[in-house]
Amino acid sequence: MQMSTTIDIPTEAKILIIDDEPANIALLTRLLQREGFGKISSISDPRHARDLFRSLQPDIVLLDLMMPHVDGFQLLEAFSRIAGPQTFIPVIVLTADVSTETRRRALSLGAKDFLVKPLDAVETVLRIVNLLETRFLFLELQRLNANKA
Structure with missing residues (x-):
């Protein structure tokens, strides 16, 4: 299958960073901007x-998991x-907690x-x-299926 249009992922992708530590947001934002990503939103x-x-x-x-008021697990739900x-909107969990329980819980909630x-x-x-890449392929398949209907 060939996509109908070539997508420039860094130009097109809308990224949302959620972390209660502004330093972590700044680090991720700089890293992504250095790679050409431009549509970056964040919230602490x-x-x-x-x-x-x-x-x-x-x-x-x-998504950071351990935050005050509302944790990452609640946000995943x-x-x-x-x-x-x-819909397929991937969530990457950012955490220092690598316990099996944390990984299983986050995965079960959609991470x-x-x-x-x-x-x-x-x-x-x-x-x-x-x-x-998977997200944009999913969107392209949705578009193709909608055109067939």
Whole structure:
């Protein structure tokens, strides 16, 4: 299958970073900008993350798990409800907690990948790009299927 148009992922992808530590947001933003990503939104107060997710309709979410007020697990549940079962918006969990329980819980709530803090810059970019490729292929398939109907 060939995509009808070539997508420049760094130019097109809308990325949402949710982390209560501004230093982590700054680090990820710089890393992504260095790789050519331009549509980067971030929020450090997770209480407003649901509204931003709804309005932004991101292509990928980078989500810290351990935050005050609303943790990443609660946001994973909310994002699944907001997006619905027919949508694929990958969420990469950012965490220093590598316990089996944490990984299983996050995966059961819809996380698609994990990045362990402190982040490895190359691995971070590769994982983001891989999931964005899948996201854009999903969108292209949806478009093709809608055209057939």
